[in-house]
Amino acid sequence: MAPTPSGAPVDRFPASVSKPAFPWLLTGAFLLTLWASLRLAEVDPGKLLDPDALGNVARFARESVPPDLTPHFLGLMLRPLVETVQISVMGTVIAVLIGLPLGLLATSSLTWSGILHERQTRWGRVLLGLMPYAVSRAVLSAFRSIPEYVWAFMFVRAVGLGPFPGVLAIGVAYGGILGKVYSEILENVDPRPLEALHAQGASKAGIVLYGVLPQTVPLFVSYTLYRWECAIRASAILGFVGAGGLGQQVELSMRMFQFNEVLTLLMLLFALVAAVDFVSARLRGRIARP
């Protein structure tokens, strides 16, 4: 760094001095992590070309074609297919019921800081705002950091096999995610309409109702639809741990080496997810458009 003619301090931009080292350091760390991970994860591409693996693939290919499309089997699978959709709907409903109140409480601008609380005493803010805020954030964090599979398996233990544990697992895990996203949306509302309402002497409820919600509801709906899409995918496979739906059938057919049934189920799953992608994308496109 040559000093400028005006004699500006040389170390004015200290960050640029260390910058050349950064990509090399990062690349080195990346390669080291990759090397260690490749060993720890027992990655062995040779295994894919191993006669056993190829034999298994060949067997699957041979026995899965043609898929089992007999009316009898398809009729039997109709129920799990419907169940998968129903689990995802009820799971999302419960997720909203959990996520909305907790998300509202976990929003600092609604509970303890910012324009809504300017006139409150400090202790009032801490007791009525900060405490519920911290508790609900902790609960949301716990709900979403335990994967839905673990929830499903725990609920299968608690309430038995069937679709109900699947509903609860999606409800709790996605409730944690929705609550966090809702609160992020709420934190990022444009404060100007709120200030305008505040200046007119609107009550807190009035500010939330007319200032906050109109800005946030489209985003809420759009994100919830996206989560529903994820919930269908999840409910299709939660069955691996006994929580109903198509996944349970895939697991059963796989265990009994009925590969033509497995292929049928994979096709059904594919059709279901593709249909949901399509519908959800169209719905979101319509809602996002003003």
Added chain:
Amino acid sequence: MTAGPAKTAPRPRAGAGTWAALAGLAALVVWSYQGVDVRLGELLGPEGLGQIAAYVARLFPPDLSAPALRSAAEGAVETFAISFVGSVLAVVIALPLAVLTTRTLLYRGILYEGQALSGRGRLARVAIYAAARALLNVLRTIPEVLWALIFVFMVGLGPFPGVLALAVHTGGVLGKLFGEVLEEVEPRPVEALMSTGASRLRILLYGVLPQAAPQFIAYALYRWEVNIRAAAVMGFVGAGGLGQRIHIAISLFLENQLLTLILTIYLMVTLVDWLSGHLRRRLV
């Protein structure tokens, strides 16, 4: 555009379509409620709540004995490795497929304005596009756990099938996202390169990829965050990592160990989220 000079924008009214959608949604919820025998009353009744409280109480304290901690640490390291290699391989799978699903690179747009493709050449490229897109759809639509089940069947138990499952599924997801980024790059640098007579490969390397790289990195880091969670449950179908240990702990009613493992997941997920966010801010 055709509306007159309105003083205030007309307030959007809920149209018939909105009401129909709401009614449809309500019907869907009722239908689902009846289908899945939700017994919320039972669960939230005094008995159900008592059982939940008893279960939560049994989780405490977490098992912090040396063997339990060692087992959790091993699982965490394995899960980390699965997610890391899986994500790197996913990028390797996604990049070529993303280029092949970018119509503006293959057969239309400004790259082909000057020199139109022959009918057959164009048809071949459209076919490549359609095939790559179909492949991405299949990779993406089959969930990672299902891929894991398939790969366990192929190569046996252990972390390797977990890596493959993440690589293949995430490759499909990233391929779609990367392709969208590539289609939406700023055309002016591309035009500038074209006017210098650069080949299409050079235009891709120097005009398109530099623009797309920051978003590629951001998406890849984001998917890594998703994959660390996914890798934590792969073990449920026999693909190694923490999931296998959690499966055992739940099956054998080892609640205290279960809490240790759950806390480990929590720590690891938080760590990776932090690391990924930090890298994203620095790199993007």
